[in-house]
Amino acid sequence: MAKSPVTVTVTGAAGNIGYALLFRIASGALLGNDVPVRLNLLEIPQGLKAAEGTAMELNDSAFPLLESVNIYDDANKAFDGSSVGLLVGARPRTKGMERADLLEANGGIFGPQGKAINDHAAEDIRVLVVGNPANTNAVIAMQNAPDVPRDRFTAMMRLDHNRAISQLAEKTGSRVADIKKMTVWGNHSADQHPDISWATVNGKPATDLVDDAWVNEYFVPTVAKRGAAIIEARGASSAASAASAAIDHVFDWVNGTPEGDWTTPGIYSDGSHYGVPEGLIFGFPAIAEGGEWKVVEGLEISEATQVGIDRNIKAAQEELDAVRALGLIK
Numbered sequence: 001m002a003k004s005p006v007t008v009t010v011t012g013a014a015g016n017i018g019y020a021l022l023f024r025i026a027s028g029a030l031l032g033n034d035v036p037v038r039l040n041l042l043e044i045p046q047g048l049k050a051a052e053g054t055a056m057e058l059n060d061s062a063f064p065l066l067e068s069v070n071i072y073d074d075a076n077k078a079f080d081g082s083s084v085g086l087l088v089g090a091r092p093r094t095k096g097m098e099r100a101d102l103l104e105a106n107g108g109i110f111g112p113q114g115k116a117i118n119d120h121a122a123e124d125i126r127v128l129v130v131g132n133p134a135n136t137n138a139v140i141a142m143q144n145a146p147d148v149p150r151d152r153f154t155a156m157m158r159l160d161h162n163r164a165i166s167q168l169a170e171k172t173g174s175r176v177a178d179i180k181k182m183t184v185w186g187n188h189s190a191d192q193h194p195d196i197s198w199a200t201v202n203g204k205p206a207t208d209l210v211d212d213a214w215v216n217e218y219f220v221p222t223v224a225k226r227g228a229a230i231i232e233a234r235g236a237s238s239a240a241s242a243a244s245a246a247i248d249h250v251f252d253w254v255n256g257t258p259e260g261d262w263t264t265p266g267i268y269s270d271g272s273h274y275g276v277p278e279g280l281i282f283g284f285p286a287i288a289e290g291g292e293w294k295v296v297e298g299l300e301i302s303e304a305t306q307v308g309i310d311r312n313i314k315a316a317q318e319e320l321d322a323v324r325a326l327g328l329i330k
């Protein structure tokens with residue numbers, strides 16, 4: 001039997017990530033190749049014309065699963081009946097700009113969008129925040145949607161996770177498909193802690209295949225600073241890889257993570273996992289089952305990992321304090 005169409009809302013639809021994302025959603029990569037999709041695109045007024053152009057191209061692609069494309073500059077309309085919200089629209093970091101500079105510029109966007117989700121989205125709404133600073137923006141949206149279960153708000157750590165897998169595959173001369181159980185703790189920022197403690201390469205512990213010096217001096221900083229390296233090289237921030245990671249995150253959330261593996265989403269901390277305080281949206285090793293993320297329990301945490309987790313807790317709390325001071329959260 002044909003499945004019912006699902007409404008997917010993409011904010012910042014006319015931007016670089018939007019352009020790389022929408023065609024894959026319409027092709028069935030986001031939810032499954034048997035799930036029809038209704039796309040709602042949200043833009044600011046200056047972005048509407050470009051969004052119309054993208055919508056024309058989406059229609060010209062004649063995707064069998066694409067039921068409709070609608071364009072809005074009103075979040076209340078764009079999230080009406082939405083089951084998946086991809087919150088991409090934000091001001092991108094430009095050369096030389098630090099993440100903290102983005103707080104004020106972007107903080108104001110995610111409160112009203114959270115409220116619109118609260119008031120108009122479907123009951124099964126699942127939100128992925130991509131726009132930076134993603135973890136903090138996700139908390140802002142979540143706090144403005146008190147009627148939506150908190151665990152429906154997530155932030156994108158999947159790009160960091162994918163970057164970490166790619167680096168380990170290259171170092172060990174293996175394929176990305178051979179690598180399992182990668183973890184990136186914390187925030188989508190230079191503070192993040194990419195962690196190979198439980199990663200395996202073709203079933204062998206990654207820690208037996210690479211030395212500590214490579215991990216500490218190359219792997220961790222390369223993954224954590226990859227966003228800046230892409231900006232330096234491309235003159236623009238990661239777009240196609242970010243879109244691809246967003247697809248991976250939502251696909252796994254809805255369809256489940258593969259047996260014997262886990263991934264890294266930025267998810268709501270209820271205070272019961274690895275000492276991360278309640279209220280943060282934080283990168284954890286997690287599996288998805290039945291449409292819910294579940295943190296992988298019982299991992300033995302090394303001293304280095306603990307330092308990384310603690311650094312991220314501190315940075316996340318400082319960032320939330322800054323947006324609290326701006327009156328954007330409680």
Ligand SMILES: NC(=O)C1=CN([C@@H]2O[C@H](COP(=O)(O)OP(=O)(O)OC[C@H]3O[C@@H](n4cnc5c(N)ncnc54)[C@H](O)[C@@H]3O)[C@@H](O)[C@H]2O)C=CC1
Nearest residue numbers: 012014015016017043044047089090092131132156159242
């Ligand atoms: N979490 C992650 O792993 C990553 C996050 N990013 C972030 O994603 C965001 C988007 O990046 P790009 O697409 O490259 O930027 P872009 O500048 O190309 O596109 C952003 C779009 O958002 C729109 N926009 C701005 N405010 C809006 C609002 N209130 N409602 C709806 N649309 C709005 C703009 O008009 C623009 O079309 C940036 O914050 C960037 O830093 C980028 C890469 C990775």
Ligand SMILES: O=C([O-])CC(=O)C(=O)O
Nearest residue numbers: 093132226227228237238
């Ligand atoms: O660094 C940036 O501004 C873009 C980004 O989030 C990334 O590529 O990881």
